[in-house]
Amino acid sequence: MKRCFLILGLWLYGTAMSFGQDYLLAELSKAQKDIPIYTTATFKSTRLVSGHSIETIAAKHLDFRISHRFGAINSGFNELFGLDQSTIRLGLEYGVTDRLTVGLGRSSYEKVYDYYAKYKLLRQSSGSQNIPVTVTGLVAAYTTTQNTMPTRQYFNNLERQSYCAQLLVARKFGEKLSLQVSPTVLHRNKSETPTDANTLYSVGMGGRFKLSRRTSLNAEYYYTLPAFSKADLSRDAQFTNALSIGFDIETGGHVFQLHLSNSKGMTERALIGQTTGQWSMGDIFYGFNISRVFSFDKQKNQHQ
Amino acid sequence: MRTIILMSLCLLGLVGKTQAQVYMTTTGLTQIFSETPMENISADNKVVSAALNTATKDVAVRIQVIGFKFPNKLMEEHFNENYMETEKFPTSSFKGKIIDVIDFQKSGTYEVNIKGVLEMHGVKQEKTIKAKLQIGSDKIVVDAPFDVKLADFKVDVPKLVFEKIAEVISVKNRFILLPKTQ
Numbered sequence: 001m002k003r004c005f006l007i008l009g010l011w012l013y014g015t016a017m018s019f020g021q022d023y024l025l026a027e028l029s030k031a032q033k034d035i036p037i038y039t040t041a042t043f044k045s046t047r048l049v050s051g052h053s054i055e056t057i058a059a060k061h062l063d064f065r066i067s068h069r070f071g072a073i074n075s076g077f078n079e080l081f082g083l084d085q086s087t088i089r090l091g092l093e094y095g096v097t098d099r100l101t102v103g104l105g106r107s108s109y110e111k112v113y114d115y116y117a118k119y120k121l122l123r124q125s126s127g128s129q130n131i132p133v134t135v136t137g138l139v140a141a142y143t144t145t146q147n148t149m150p151t152r153q154y155f156n157n158l159e160r161q162s163y164c165a166q167l168l169v170a171r172k173f174g175e176k177l178s179l180q181v182s183p184t185v186l187h188r189n190k191s192e193t194p195t196d197a198n199t200l201y202s203v204g205m206g207g208r209f210k211l212s213r214r215t216s217l218n219a220e221y222y223y224t225l226p227a228f229s230k231a232d233l234s235r236d237a238q239f240t241n242a243l244s245i246g247f248d249i250e251t252g253g254h255v256f257q258l259h260l261s262n263s264k265g266m267t268e269r270a271l272i273g274q275t276t277g278q279w280s281m282g283d284i285f286y287g288f289n290i291s292r293v294f295s296f297d298k299q300k301n302q303h304q
Numbered sequence: 305m306r307t308i309i310l311m312s313l314c315l316l317g318l319v320g321k322t323q324a325q326v327y328m329t330t331t332g333l334t335q336i337f338s339e340t341p342m343e344n345i346s347a348d349n350k351v352v353s354a355a356l357n358t359a360t361k362d363v364a365v366r367i368q369v370i371g372f373k374f375p376n377k378l379m380e381e382h383f384n385e386n387y388m389e390t391e392k393f394p395t396s397s398f399k400g401k402i403i404d405v406i407d408f409q410k411s412g413t414y415e416v417n418i419k420g421v422l423e424m425h426g427v428k429q430e431k432t433i434k435a436k437l438q439i440g441s442d443k444i445v446v447d448a449p450f451d452v453k454l455a456d457f458k459v460d461v462p463k464l465v466f467e468k469i470a471e472v473i474s475v476k477n478r479f480i481l482l483p484k485t486q
């Protein structure tokens with residue numbers, strides 16, 4: 001009988017021991033508040049295809065972007081199916097803080113400079129704080145520096161300006177799927193044609209589906225709303241909505257984005273206001289973006 | 305009957321002591337180092353809590369994985385997204401017990417072995433860690449370095465040239481434990 005109690009006692013002593021460790025661990029999780037886990041990598045890059053994604057550049061990091069759009073695939077053999085013609089945009093985009101990015105770009109098409117600021121207003125998070133979506137605000141301006149010409153006359157410099165404001169809302173649904181909606185207002189001081197509205201309201205929709213750890217399939221569609229009343233001008237009928245399908249490859253420091261689109265636009269101004277291609281007519285443009293991110297965060301690099 | 309009473313008294317005494325002599329911190333430091341000929345990578349985590357019960361010699365450490373800060377944010381993203389799967393496994397922990405004889409009343413530096421279970425990336429593994437304890441009058445400073453083999457914890461690193469990540473990561477811990485005020 002005594003031995004029985006002894007065993008029971010020892011067993012109790014043993015459980016008290018491991019109980020003690022679990023108790024300590026429980027105390028620790030009580031003592032330290034869990035920090036929220038902000039969702040990372042909703043998209044691999046700051047662009048979904050041609051339009052912006054909710055992603056911003058991390059603080060003190062610089063993103064150097066080279067984007068190309070080739071001619072239409074249906075332009076024939078003499079143009080090597082579009083590869084003879086290409087337009088380029090070079091961009092430098094810098095993370096002032098983890099939430100604020102400023103960018104500068106230059107597109108060869110119409111010699112347009114673009115400047116933008118982008119701020120993460122709300123970050124999707126789980127853990128101790130639950131926010132379902134990430135919301136990023138974007139303001140951008142564009143200046144075309146192309147010489148005035150009979151087909152495109154500028155009477156003063158103000159006419160060369162365009163502006164854009166965008167609200168990007170996205171959610172990462174688990175590891176693979178992320179979806180985004182991006183209501184956009186675009187204002188051109190000089191519209192493309194006399195029957196073209198100066199201000200366009202457009203809704204971007206897009207998403208990505210991860211195929212593997214390093215590759216994803218992206219799609220993006222900008223639907224431009226018709227005029228609100230009959231008296232107002234809408235977008236000139238020759239312009240179309242941009243639909244793009246992209247493929248992202250991430251290699252550590254670089255992101256390669258390859259895509260097909262009916263638009264040659266690399267900025268919202270061109271994407272929403274100047275797209276003329278139609279998928280059904282075979283006006284498909286091949287293009288790619290290359291993004292390289294450099295870290296200028298020197299202090300944190302040093303240890304001991 | 306006497307035995308039972310004796311046993312219960314022992315247990316009560318044990319429980320009583322458990323609550324009294326706990327040293328802990330919520331601002332511990334955990335650093336990880338990956339060294340390869342190609343590149344050295346390191347990250348700091350300051351969202352680490354640790355506790356030591358001097359009566360039972362029980363030890364517990366709790367690390368919030370999202371707290372690891374890398375100099376390169378892209379690395380941080382890969383660390384959380386591809387390797388540690390932080391959303392699935394938000395915390396790593398260690399619970400164990402000092403298996404050497406130690407007198408917490410006496411100030412000084414002690415080398416001790418801590419035997420316990422390390423849980424990381426959802427995988428539990430037994431581990432004995434050599435730690436250095438500096439016992440002062442009102443605090444205990446713990447230095448506990450150890451190595452982690454990534455394969456043991458099912459952390460899958462693709463074998464590609466641009467992935468300059470060591471197979472064994474060295475982990476350094478420094479906890480300045482203070483008596484827990486009730």
